[in-house]
Amino acid sequence: MAILVYAESQNGKFKKSSYEAVSYGRALADESNQNLVVISINSEEPKVLANYGPDKVLSIKDASLINFTAQNFANAISEYAKKEEASILVLSSTADSKYFVPLLAVKLDAGLASNVVSSPISISPLVVKRSCFTNKAFNNTTLKGSTNIICVLSNSFGVHEKQSQPEIIEVNTSAYNDNKVKVKSVDKVIGTVSIADADIVVSGGRGLKGPENWHLIEGLASTLGAATACSKPVSDMGWRPHTEHVGQTGKPVASNLYIAIGISGAIQHLAGINASKVKVVINNDSEAPFFKVADYGIIGDAFDVVPKLTEKLKAFKSQ
Amino acid sequence: MNVLVCISNVPDTTSKINFIDNDKLFDTNGVQFIINPNDEFGLTRAIWLQQKDQAIVTVVTVGDISCEPILRKCLAIGANKAVRIDYNALDGFAVAEQLKSLCEKESYDLIICGRESIDYNGGMVGGMLAQMLGFSYITNCISIDLNGNEVEAKREIDGGIETLSSSLPIVIGAQKGLVEESDLIIPNMRGIMQARQKPLDVLASVNSSVKSSVDQFEKPPVKGSVKLVDPENIDELISLLHNEAKVI
Ligand SMILES: Cc1cc2nc3c(=O)[nH]c(=O)nc-3n(C[C@H](O)[C@H](O)[C@H](O)COP(=O)(O)OP(=O)(O)OC[C@H]3O[C@@H](n4cnc5c(N)ncnc54)[C@H](O)[C@@H]3O)c2cc1C
Numbered sequence: 001m002a003i004l005v006y007a008e009s010q011n012g013k014f015k016k017s018s019y020e021a022v023s024y025g026r027a028l029a030d031e032s033n034q035n036l037v038v039i040s041i042n043s044e045e046p047k048v049l050a051n052y053g054p055d056k057v058l059s060i061k062d063a064s065l066i067n068f069t070a071q072n073f074a075n076a077i078s079e080y081a082k083k084e085e086a087s088i089l090v091l092s093s094t095a096d097s098k099y100f101v102p103l104l105a106v107k108l109d110a111g112l113a114s115n116v117v118s119s120p121i122s123i124s125p126l127v128v129k130r131s132c133f134t135n136k137a138f139n140n141t142t143l144k145g146s147t148n149i150i151c152v153l154s155n156s157f158g159v160h161e162k163q164s165q166p167e168i169i170e171v172n173t174s175a176y177n178d179n180k181v182k183v184k185s186v187d188k189v190i191g192t193v194s195i196a197d198a199d200i201v202v203s204g205g206r207g208l209k210g211p212e213n214w215h216l217i218e219g220l221a222s223t224l225g226a227a228t229a230c231s232k233p234v235s236d237m238g239w240r241p242h243t244e245h246v247g248q249t250g251k252p253v254a255s256n257l258y259i260a261i262g263i264s265g266a267i268q269h270l271a272g273i274n275a276s277k278v279k280v281v282i283n284n285d286s287e288a289p290f291f292k293v294a295d296y297g298i299i300g301d302a303f304d305v306v307p308k309l310t311e312k313l314k315a316f317k318s319q
Numbered sequence: 320m321n322v323l324v325c326i327s328n329v330p331d332t333t334s335k336i337n338f339i340d341n342d343k344l345f346d347t348n349g350v351q352f353i354i355n356p357n358d359e360f361g362l363t364r365a366i367w368l369q370q371k372d373q374a375i376v377t378v379v380t381v382g383d384i385s386c387e388p389i390l391r392k393c394l395a396i397g398a399n400k401a402v403r404i405d406y407n408a409l410d411g412f413a414v415a416e417q418l419k420s421l422c423e424k425e426s427y428d429l430i431i432c433g434r435e436s437i438d439y440n441g442g443m444v445g446g447m448l449a450q451m452l453g454f455s456y457i458t459n460c461i462s463i464d465l466n467g468n469e470v471e472a473k474r475e476i477d478g479g480i481e482t483l484s485s486s487l488p489i490v491i492g493a494q495k496g497l498v499e500e501s502d503l504i505i506p507n508m509r510g511i512m513q514a515r516q517k518p519l520d521v522l523a524s525v526n527s528s529v530k531s532s533v534d535q536f537e538k539p540p541v542k543g544s545v546k547l548v549d550p551e552n553i554d555e556l557i558s559l560l561h562n563e564a565k566v567i
Pocket residue numbers: 204205206207208230231232233234245246247248249250261262263264265266267268269272282283284285288300301302303332356
């Protein structure tokens with residue numbers, strides 16, 4: 001029996017959320033007295049994982065897994081989960097994981113909990129706390145499969161370093177050729193930080209008055225290395241692309257810092273961003289509901305505050 | 320063509336979420352239930368297929384009798400028939416197994432689920448159903464074009480859009496973009512009258528394997544009050560974010 005973590009990578013580099021998943025797996029392995037096995041797929045740096053405590057790393061190199069397809073990833077990971085006799089699988093709650101993990105659960109006949117926010121409340125029975133009602137509440141879920149899968153919500157457990165000397169096994173395969181769904185093309189905005197991976201998200205609402213003012217949001221975001229996002233009406237009016245819309249019906253945000261500028265803080269907006277750790281609001285209306293949920297706030301005109309904040313942050317960063 | 324739209328019955332997005340019975344049960348008192356928003360986008364897309372390609376659109380929900388008003392609403396929006404599988408939906412795996420039993424009896428070419436439900440946010444039923452049936456699966460789907468058995472679809476990915484090809488039968492996970500909010504069909508009087516005559520079948524549940532249970536709910540801790548920073552003193556905000564919150 002083992003705890004098995006899938007450490008997701010992109011272009012050969014691990015995502016930060018993968019280190020969090022490995023840290024989670026380490027804690028779980030310690031508590032349940034099992035070995036921690038980590039799988040990487042086409043990563044160029046499997047050795048880096050030794051900073052987070054695995055007992056064994058399976059470094060899979062496979063040409064058929066260079067482009068992500070849900071079916072092939074589910075097939076590959078279920079195969080290794082069976083070989084390693086995994087009792088619990090840990091993944092991060094990234095978009096790719098969320099896509100293939102239901103397929104994986106059926107293949108392994110496993111219990112599944114997504115958006116898990118803390119280490120297990122109990123190991124036997126396996127009880128985890130997860131976010132529900134779009135972050136308006138949590139629930140304790142008991143997983144009853146003989147194999148179970150946990151998807152950890154980003155920035156909820158944290159990355160915990162722990163050195164180990166794992167056996168690193170290279171596996172070369174080229175066996176995953178399910179072609180039910182084929183990727184024809186990918187149209188990606190490169191060079192910007194994606195909302196899902198971002199530590200910091202700078203988000204603008206209708207208070208910015210129009211798309212011509214978005215350089216304020218972009219300037220602040222690039223100073224902080226942050227992703228840009230927006231409220232729903234902003235994307236509905238076509239000021240910003242749909243992919244930036246966050247909230248209950250948009251993308252979920254679980255960043256360390258969320259800065260809301262000219263956003264009122266409607267319940268549907270807050271639901272989607274509540275999982276973020278620290279929230280800052282800049283709004284000229286002291287009655288805006290966002291002030292009730294924010295950690296820090298400035299009551300002021302965005303057109304005056306944001307340029308100043310960006311300048312001061314630039315100075316702070318160059319210190 | 321036969322299209323199945325899976326409908327989850329969820330609390331309205333503005334609902335206050337409360338629990339009763341020592342936080343073991345969701346308090347439905349005063350809560351209005353709606354069609355899960357992601358499923359509603361999917362339903363409108365299905366109705367377009369009905370209008371254009373004479374597709375037969377069936378809606379299904381797994382749940383008790385309290386879900387029927389939502390199914391009637393789907394019929395009023397234009398679905399041809401509705402099915403309720405009488406089962407207390409406990410976990411995603413079991414719901415997918417119930418849906419599978421229906422899909423094995425009827426043959427659907429296209430099954431539309433939502434990318435996730437806004438109550439339990441599992442995001443799992445659609446993918447599980449696809450795997451159980453051996454169908455293709457595309458989630459976060461923002462467009463689908465059919466040409467005979469050929470499917471061309473687009474899905475939203477982090478920071479972009481992916482174009483995919485596949486073939487029927489397929490399960491998709493719908494979200495905003497598949498149709499726009501302004502396209503959503505609002506039932507009119509005629510639709511509501513017709514819905515009364517349309518079939519709403521109730522099926523008994525099949526045995527299914529429950530792999531999880533929700534035991535206890537909790538509300539997020541009440542937030543302390545916001546620290547306000549004077550707009551003339553932005554250095555203070557930077558210092559708080561750096562020294563206190565430690566996020567920059
Ligand atoms: C079913 C449903 C689902 C929804 N899902 C979502 C969702 O997922 N995400 C989402 O965001 N919304 C969602 N909404 C919409 C939501 O209810 C709000 O309408 C929306 O979030 C408001 O966007 P906003 O804050 O940008 O605009 P507004 O509410 O118009 O707020 C603009 C704010 O900017 C401030 N402002 C104006 N000028 C300035 C200035 N010069 N400087 C600083 N501040 C200024 C104003 O004081 C105000 O607070 C949903 C609604 C429904 C019904």
